[in-house]
Amino acid sequence: MAESTSSGIPEVQADAITNDSAARVQTVTGDRLPPPIIRVERSRCVGCGADPPDLICKQCKEDVLFCKKCARRAKHPHPLKAFRAKDDRIVQLRKHLTLSYYEHIVSCENEICMESCEGSRYTRIHFKMCQKRPRQLSDMITNGKVQFNAIGSTHCNTCGLFITCMFIHANTCQKSECNVEWCQEIRNTFDYGTKKIYVMTDEMKKKCEEVHIAEWKKVEDRKREMMIDDLLAISI
Structure with a gap:
């Protein structure tokens, strides 16, 4: 179980996988490991x-x-x-939203995007430069588990969250050549199939979708305003 933290970074829990050859799944492309199942930790x-x-x-x-x-x-x-049941739902929603934002950030190439994305893209640079994170995917598979938050006694919470969202991204990525680090390696290592590895209740999924719809509407409004400004500049 991960330690509790007040860093604002949502904790995740991944079901154990093993490195034993007996646990590997035979696929048309060779042996692969069962993927970890990702859940947001309880409050x-x-x-x-x-x-x-x-x-x-x-x-x-x-x-x-x-x-x-x-x-x-x-x-x-x-x-x-x-701390009431309502507070727990709010806390859980914040955690799920943070995961959904970071899942988007790991692969976003939009010039104009959600404010939450534009304000947090520095995490991609952080991931490339951080010395506390695992250097390769195989470093994370230890003692029969995928260690999202730690390697040894030192760890980086930001990179742990970023890597978690790389796993979620790889679960649905269909690109033959993806620019997201580790995406292809994750897909080659784990037998995703059609299984969704990120567990979320229907209630949380609906609330996250509502928030995202509102945020994307703001993006479209910003694009429209910028287009109008450009047209006015040309006419002047």
Whole structure:
């Protein structure tokens, strides 16, 4: 189980896979490993990992969650309120949205795009330069599991999230030559078939789609405004 964090990066849980030859799946293109199944972690206390937490911060943009015991120790500077079922749904939605944004970012080539994409594309440069991330896909398959968040005792949460979304991207990518790092290698290593590896409830899927529709509408509005500005500049 991954450790809880207040970094704002959603934690993910991947079902174990093994490196044993007996676990490999025979396909028309050779032996491949069963793919990991990716789930967003449940809401937990950032101190001890208690599930569910008792309290949530009223002010922090990131989801700061505590059990009562850890809240007393933490002496958080902002007021806390009771963690309700509604809060849990909001926290889960934020995590799913973050994953969906990063899945888009890993492969986006749009000049004009969602603000969430344009503001976070630096993560692609970060991934190329980060010294804490695994250097190759095989580095992540250790002790029978795909380690998304850590290699040894040091890890980079940003790269862990980025790599997770590379797996999600590869699950649906149909390009014979994809520019996303590791995409082809992931597809060659794991037997995706028609299986969806990212687990999301219908409720979360619907809410994410609603948010994305609204964001893409903003993109179209921006494009329209830019086109009008260009036409006005020409007429002047």
